[in-house]
Amino acid sequence: xxxxxxxxxxxxxxxxxxxxxxxxxxxxxxxxxxxxxxxxxxxxxxxxxxxxxxxxxxxxxxxxxxxxxxxxxxxxxxxxxxxxxxxxxxxxxxxxxxxxxxxxxxxxxxxxxxxxxxxxxxxxxxxxxxxxxxxxxxxxxxxxxxxxxxxxxxxx
Amino acid sequence: xxxxxxxxxxxxxxxxxxxxxxxxxxxxxxxxxxxxxxxxxxxxxxxxxxxxxxxxxxxxxxxxxxxxxxxxxxxxxxxxxxxxxxxxxxxxxxxxxxxxxxxxxxxxxxxxxxxxxxxxxxxxxxxxxxxxxxxxxxxxxxxxxxxxxxxxxxxx
Numbered sequence: 097x098x099x100x101x102x103x104x105x106x107x108x109x110x111x112x113x114x115x116x117x118x119x120x121x122x123x124x125x126x127x128x129x130x131x132x133x134x135x136x137x138x139x140x141x142x143x144x145x146x147x148x149x150x151x152x153x154x155x156x157x158x159x160x161x162x163x164x165x166x167x168x169x170x171x172x173x174x175x176x177x178x179x180x181x182x183x184x185x186x187x188x189x190x191x192x193x194x195x196x197x198x199x200x201x202x203x204x205x206x207x208x209x210x211x212x213x214x215x216x217x218x219x220x221x222x223x224x225x226x227x228x229x230x231x232x233x234x235x236x237x238x239x240x241x242x243x244x245x246x247x248x249x250x251x252x
Numbered sequence: 253x254x255x256x257x258x259x260x261x262x263x264x265x266x267x268x269x270x271x272x273x274x275x276x277x278x279x280x281x282x283x284x285x286x287x288x289x290x291x292x293x294x295x296x297x298x299x300x301x302x303x304x305x306x307x308x309x310x311x312x313x314x315x316x317x318x319x320x321x322x323x324x325x326x327x328x329x330x331x332x333x334x335x336x337x338x339x340x341x342x343x344x345x346x347x348x349x350x351x352x353x354x355x356x357x358x359x360x361x362x363x364x365x366x367x368x369x370x371x372x373x374x375x376x377x378x379x380x381x382x383x384x385x386x387x388x389x390x391x392x393x394x395x396x397x398x399x400x401x402x403x404x405x406x407x408x
Contacts, residue, residue, distance in 0.1 A: 106379055106387050108372075114379075114387065115372045116307070117394035122278040123300070124401045127321045144279070151272070165283045216264075216271045222400040223262055223270075230393060231262050231270065237382075237390045238273035244378040245280045 132214045136207055137181065141166075145174055146183065146200065146208040154187070154197040178204065288370045292363055293337070297322075301330055302339065302356065302364040310343070310353040334360065 133143060141164070148163050149155065155163070161171040175198055178184045183204030189195035200208070223231055289299060297320070304319050305311065311319070317327040331354055334340045339360030345351035356364070379387055 106376060106382075106384060110384075110387050110391050111372050111376050111379065114391040114394060115368070115375045117391065117398050118277070118281060118375070119303070119371070121274070121394060121398050121401065122281055124398075124405070125274060125278055126282075147275070212271070215275070216267050219271045219274070220262060220267050222397060222404050223267065225400055226262075226393075226396070228262060228266075230396075231266050233389065234393045234397075235266050235270040235273065237386060237393065238270060238277060240382070240386075241378060241390075242273050242277050242280075244381055245277065248378050249280070 128218055129215060132211055132218075136211060138183070138207055138211075141174055142178055142183070143208070143211060145171075145178065146204050147212070149184065149198060149200040150205065150208045150212075154199045156195060156197050160198060183207065284374055285371060288367055288374075292367060294339070294363055294367075297330055298334055298339070299364070299367060301327075301334065302360050303368070305340065305354060305356040306361065306364045306368075310355045312351060312353050316354060339363065 129143070130140060133140060138146065144164055145160060148160060152163075157171050157175055158168060160175070161168045164171060166174070175184060175186070179186065181203075182201055184198050184200055186196050187199045189197060226234070285299070286296060289296060294302065300320055301316060304316060308319075313324060313327050313331055316331070317324045320327060322330070331340060331342070335342065337359075338357055340354050340356055342352050343355045345353060382390070
């Protein structure tokens, strides 16, 4: 056993395999996501912004920048374009008028819901050889991984 | 039960959850991958190209274009730049001199191996609360999903 393996928790081969599978799966999901977006007027970064507003509610541009790992100015441009296309609007906080939040409009909501639905349909197709128990397990393992990634993020 | 659910194989809620987790995990992995690349001289598309050559061996620019879902001309530019940086070289097939393949050079191999290792280290960190059995299951489920995605791809 090498020194490296001694302080590692898991079998190196298993982690190597998992890293590789995750890398290839992420690439296919990305490509498939772009294929879905071709039928819509939104760009990939707009999809990600709409996704955050749809699943986590109104947020300030600063919050959205952090979620999207983008510079504040880039996020501002993104919001400007989405506002021009009537996908979102800026609203002022009723308690603190200095705070501006981005809110999803009906058209933004319609598009994002449709796109996410198509992504689910795709996933359902590629899961057709999985039994219900496997899907449940898989889903739980992914949720746990996501939680651990968020924890690691905060410690960073 | 709605009509929609009747022809679906899996619980809609479970598939919805899984689609969401995969989407967020892919975003975090992407961001973390870019963070790792900051210490190297290669760009994200160069990382993907080097990954294919490292894990699947020499290939023609056409093959590499297909794997990377890129236009032939984009891949040609990418290979040109990597060749200028001594990461890869073009080699002629000994049997059919008209066929040109891209081959990884020592420096390209060194960089890609190091970057993949850092990605494994990150995965190992976020897997620290998983037991060995969970990692094994997770890895198997991901391999199966990847296989199904490749099948779906070919049928497309």
